[in-house]
Amino acid sequence: MPPPTPGPRTLYDKIWDDHVVHQQEDGSALLYIDRHLVHEVSSPQAFEGLRNAGRPVRRTDCTLATVDHNIPTVSRKNFTTTKNFVEEPESRTQCMTLEDNVKEFGVTYFGLTDRRQGIVHIIGPEQGFTLPGITCVCGDSHTSTHGAFGALAFGIGTSEVEHVMATQTLLQRKSKNMRITVDGKLPEGVGSKDVILHIIGVIGTAGGTGSVIEYAGSVFREMSMEARMSVCNMSIEAGARAGMVAPDEITFEYLKGRPLAPPTGEAWDRAIAYWRSLKTDEGAKFDVEVNIRAEDITPTVSWGTSPQDVVAITGKVPDPSTVADPTKRASMERSLKYMGLTPNTPMEDIKVDKVFLGSCTNGRIEDLRSAANVILAAGPDAKVAPGVVAMVVPGSSLVRQQAQAEGLAAIFTRAGWDFREAGCSMCLGMNPDQLAPQERCASTSNRNFEGRQGAGGRTHLLSPAMAAATALTGKLADVRKIIGAAVSDESSITVKNALEFLTDEVLSPPTPGGYLGDTPLPAADTPSPTRKFTIVKGIAAPLAIENVDTDMIIPKQFLKTIKRTGLKDALFYTLRKDPVTGAATDFVLNRAPYDKASILVCTGANFGCGSSREHAPWSLNDFGIRCIVAPSFAEIFKTNTMQNSMLPVALSKEECLILYDDAMACKELEVDLEKEEIRRETGEPIKFKTDAFRRHCLLNGLDDIGLTLQKSELISAFEKKRTENWPWLDGFAYIKEGKIPNAGITKKGAKIDW
Numbered sequence: 001m002p003p004p005t006p007g008p009r010t011l012y013d014k015i016w017d018d019h020v021v022h023q024q025e026d027g028s029a030l031l032y033i034d035r036h037l038v039h040e041v042s043s044p045q046a047f048e049g050l051r052n053a054g055r056p057v058r059r060t061d062c063t064l065a066t067v068d069h070n071i072p073t074v075s076r077k078n079f080t081t082t083k084n085f086v087e088e089p090e091s092r093t094q095c096m097t098l099e100d101n102v103k104e105f106g107v108t109y110f111g112l113t114d115r116r117q118g119i120v121h122i123i124g125p126e127q128g129f130t131l132p133g134i135t136c137v138c139g140d141s142h143t144s145t146h147g148a149f150g151a152l153a154f155g156i157g158t159s160e161v162e163h164v165m166a167t168q169t170l171l172q173r174k175s176k177n178m179r180i181t182v183d184g185k186l187p188e189g190v191g192s193k194d195v196i197l198h199i200i201g202v203i204g205t206a207g208g209t210g211s212v213i214e215y216a217g218s219v220f221r222e223m224s225m226e227a228r229m230s231v232c233n234m235s236i237e238a239g240a241r242a243g244m245v246a247p248d249e250i251t252f253e254y255l256k257g258r259p260l261a262p263p264t265g266e267a268w269d270r271a272i273a274y275w276r277s278l279k280t281d282e283g284a285k286f287d288v289e290v291n292i293r294a295e296d297i298t299p300t301v302s303w304g305t306s307p308q309d310v311v312a313i314t315g316k317v318p319d320p321s322t323v324a325d326p327t328k329r330a331s332m333e334r335s336l337k338y339m340g341l342t343p344n345t346p347m348e349d350i351k352v353d354k355v356f357l358g359s360c361t362n363g364r365i366e367d368l369r370s371a372a373n374v375i376l377a378a379g380p381d382a383k384v385a386p387g388v389v390a391m392v393v394p395g396s397s398l399v400r401q402q403a404q405a406e407g408l409a410a411i412f413t414r415a416g417w418d419f420r421e422a423g424c425s426m427c428l429g430m431n432p433d434q435l436a437p438q439e440r441c442a443s444t445s446n447r448n449f450e451g452r453q454g455a456g457g458r459t460h461l462l463s464p465a466m467a468a469a470t471a472l473t474g475k476l477a478d479v480r481k482i483i484g485a486a487v488s489d490e491s492s493i494t495v496k497n498a499l500e501f502l503t504d505e506v507l508s509p510p511t512p513g514g515y516l517g518d519t520p521l522p523a524a525d526t527p528s529p530t531r532k533f534t535i536v537k538g539i540a541a542p543l544a545i546e547n548v549d550t551d552m553i554i555p556k557q558f559l560k561t562i563k564r565t566g567l568k569d570a571l572f573y574t575l576r577k578d579p580v581t582g583a584a585t586d587f588v589l590n591r592a593p594y595d596k597a598s599i600l601v602c603t604g605a606n607f608g609c610g611s612s613r614e615h616a617p618w619s620l621n622d623f624g625i626r627c628i629v630a631p632s633f634a635e636i637f638k639t640n641t642m643q644n645s646m647l648p649v650a651l652s653k654e655e656c657l658i659l660y661d662d663a664m665a666c667k668e669l670e671v672d673l674e675k676e677e678i679r680r681e682t683g684e685p686i687k688f689k690t691d692a693f694r695r696h697c698l699l700n701g702l703d704d705i706g707l708t709l710q711k712s713e714l715i716s717a718f719e720k721k722r723t724e725n726w727p728w729l730d731g732f733a734y735i736k737e738g739k740i741p742n743a744g745i746t747k748k749g750a751k752i753d754w
């Protein structure tokens with residue numbers, strides 16, 4: 001095993017050191033992955049890849065699947081089959097494909113008839129699948145949520161999903177250590193959502209780029225686990241690879257007795273002893289430190305189309321004429337136009353049409369309690385304001401059940417809210433829960449991108465308490481005016497303990513897994529010329545937008561495919577098609593010669609931020625774009641492009657502007673990976689830097705999975721050590737004792753108690 005990071009170590013250093021299977025000479029490392037969550041949107045192509053290569057899922061005992069994004073949130077009382085239940089054909093195909101895949105590969109699955117079904121990031125912690133000190137991944141950007149347990153948890157694209165399923169490892173480069181400390185006392189009416197929105201407002205959506213954030217200070221120490229999850233969840237909106245909070249007594253208390261956590265007794269004691277060591281050492285070095293005073297945080301709400309566009313609820317819509325940077329000013333003007341807002345309008349004057357309480361950020365029981373408390377405080381006759389539609393979508397079926405048992409569901413329905421079944425729902429509207437064009441929504445979710453909740457829909461992000469206050473007043477509302485000092489993440493309406501809801505009937509166990517132990521793995525496949533990137537010469541399309549998010553690159557309706565191709569027309573769909581007539585707009589990629597562009601030059605930073613959807617590079621590739629130039633890239637997007645033999649080139653803003661001018665003048669550019677330079681038509685080269693290992697793979701068309709499989713002996717050796725040191729990580733901690741606790745595939749005709 002490679003030596004640990006020298007000197008005093010951070011929490012991130014420790015988890016990293018404990019997972020290195022192999023340290024490469026170029027500085028990257030093969031990292032072992034302890035937990036893999038799978039959902040229907042980012043997995044079909046990965047399973048197909050495994051099938052085509054004849055590879056099994058290496059650790060079915062460390063993999064857990066569910067359906068969340070596509071499913072309708074209408075009552076499941078009359079559920080018979082997924083085929084009958086999911087009406088929209090492409091969503092249905094995706095859900096049924098997952099059902100087929102989990103059966104074929106023997107992966108444990110919480111399907112629509114299982115009470116443990118829910119949003120991946122809610123069910124992992126709920127079941128004790130997420131544990132301190134682990135590495136946890138999912139084909140989903142909000143995997144950062146699980147960092148609340150002191151885990152290294154991050155989102156990946158579909159190619160990496162396949163890599164993890166085949167090898168239980170990922171090739172990673174170590175990120176920078178960043179610490180955000182919030183000390184002091186939060187003012188009245190301020191909760192965890194306000195804290196993270198405020199942080200993103202301060203550091204920006206690219207503020208955490210290249211870093212893993214550790215949240216430290218009294219404010220996080222005092223937070224409940226659920227509040228910590230809401231904070232870590234949105235680390236991705238801050239651009240970070242992951243976010244984490246060191247585990248403590250609050251963490252252990254939350255985990256104790258959860259079905260997939262180590263059982264109490266010797267296993268639990270051993271686990272706790274290890275977990276207690278997971279703290280940043282005194283004197284450990286952070287590359288970036290941010291300090292925020294708790295007293296400066298107010299109830300916060302977003303005004304624009306990026307999560308960094310936030311302001312205090314008592315504030316006003318900002319004025320672009322006060323912004324000097326032209327790209328920034330243009331982005332702000334564009335946001336305000338999209339949002340239908342006039343500068344200097346008081347936030348509290350903004351009327352809403354819908355209120356959405358749910359998502360992996362705020363769909364947990366404490367979120368529902370916090371919103372219900374506001375309704376209660378407004379009086380027994382409090383009702384949703386006339387003309388406003390308010391919906392609660394619990395994050396999991398267990399949360400839903402608990403909310404019913406605690407009487408929260410009744411509080412919501414009495415006040416005129418629609419209390420629905422669990423899923424992602426209107427957080428991104430892949431199911432029928434969507435905003436109509438120009439509808440305005442107060443939402444407890446995490447993204448306010450253009451079209452996020454429905455084409456043309458307008459999103460304001462806020463906390464559950466603020467969402468409840470907004471539903472009552474019909475305008476973005478300051479919750480303090482209703483409830484004063486009583487707002488907190490954890491309310492007192494608890495009639496039952498969460499754990500009571502976690503004992504579920506044991507259905508059939510999963511098919512014996514693909515755990516290969518010491519069995520030799522298939523050899524690497526041969527390099528493929530189609531995977532090569534050497535030189536790309538051609539027209540470059542100019543783009544002057546900041547924070548181009550992957551929702552903008554490819555909207556959600558195109559994520560329902562189970563293929564990697566056929567996405568050419570989906571690229572920048574909302575910018576390329578008139579929403580009313582459906583005719584082509586004059587967006588740059590619709591105009592000659594840019595409709596044949598093979599390079600994209602963007603002058604705005606943080607290209608590809610947001611969702612981990614690999615559909616973004618797939619659609620760019622289908623269009624013919626092989627290289628993207630920008631001042632900076634979001635990390636998951638960057639990896640996803642290279643997994644598809646495309647090249648992201650980060651240059652200084654000034655260099656981007658030079659190439660942008662060339663692109664505007666329809667001049668061709670030549671991107672040479674071997675020489676690491678972009679040649680202008682004048683012959684003048686602009687140099688860039690790439691990761692040596694990635695360059696090698698791209699130049700030679702090498703496949704990551706094939707390369708990793710050559711290290712199968714090292715992986716097996718690591719697994720042996722893992723079993724000795726951290727035995728609770730094998731088989732959900734139970735398999736060895738012969739008690740496989742979960743459902744696997746739903747038994748046909750099993751009685752469902754809804």
Ligand SMILES: CC(C)[C@H](C(=O)O)[C@@H](O)C(=O)O
Nearest residue numbers: 041042140141142611612613
């Ligand atoms: C569909 C999935 C890949 C995506 C993500 O990665 O975040 C989704 O969960 C989202 O929130 O946009």
Ligand code: SF4
Nearest residue numbers: 142359360424427428
């Ligand atoms: S952000 Fe929204 S769509 Fe993505 S996983 Fe969370 S709830 Fe689902």
